[in-house]
Every structure is written in C-alpha cells, then in structure tokens.
Amino acid sequence: MTLQQLINKVLNDPAFFSALKKDPAKALQGTDEKLTPEQIKALKELNYKALEDVGSAFAGPSAIT
Numbered sequence: 872m873t874l875q876q877l878i879n880k881v882l883n884d885p886a887f888f889s890a891l892k893k894d895p896a897k898a899l900q901g902t903d904e905k906l907t908p909e910q911i912k913a914l915k916e917l918n919y920k921a922l923e924d925v926g927s928a929f930a931g932p933s934a935i936t
Contacts, residue, residue, distance in 0.1 A: 877904070882926060892919045 881888045890898035895914035899906060906914070 881922075 881891065887898060891914065896906060896911050
C-alpha cells in the first residue's frame with residue numbers, strides 16, 4: 872500500500888480511519904504494508920484531530936470522521 876493509497880483509504884473508509892487511530896498495526900493487517908516499529912509508533916503519535924481538520928478543509932466536513 873502506497874502512502875497515496877493509505878490516504879485515499881483514510882478519506883473514503885471511516886471505519887478504517889477509526890481502526891487506524893485505535894491500533895495502526897491491526898488496521899493494516901491484511902494489506903501489503905509491512906510497518907517498522909518506528910512507523911507504528913509514529914502512527915500512534917499522530918495528531919488525528921489535525922488530520923481530520925485538514926481533510927475537512929479540502930474535502931468537506933464529512934471527509935474524515
């Protein structure tokens with residue numbers, strides 16, 4: 872899964888976005904993406920509220936929720 876594909880999935884799949892926020896490693900199971908421990912840590916530490924705000928600014932309020 873490329874970064875672009877991940878972003879697209881986050882924007883178009885609210886259940887996936889919710890799962891990613893809760894447990895990135897589990898959310899990405901079954902994809903081609905193999906994350907390093909550092910990448911998983913980074914995903915856990917992301918400011919998801921800021922991502923929601925950016926998504927809303929670009930795609931409308933229901934883009935990422």
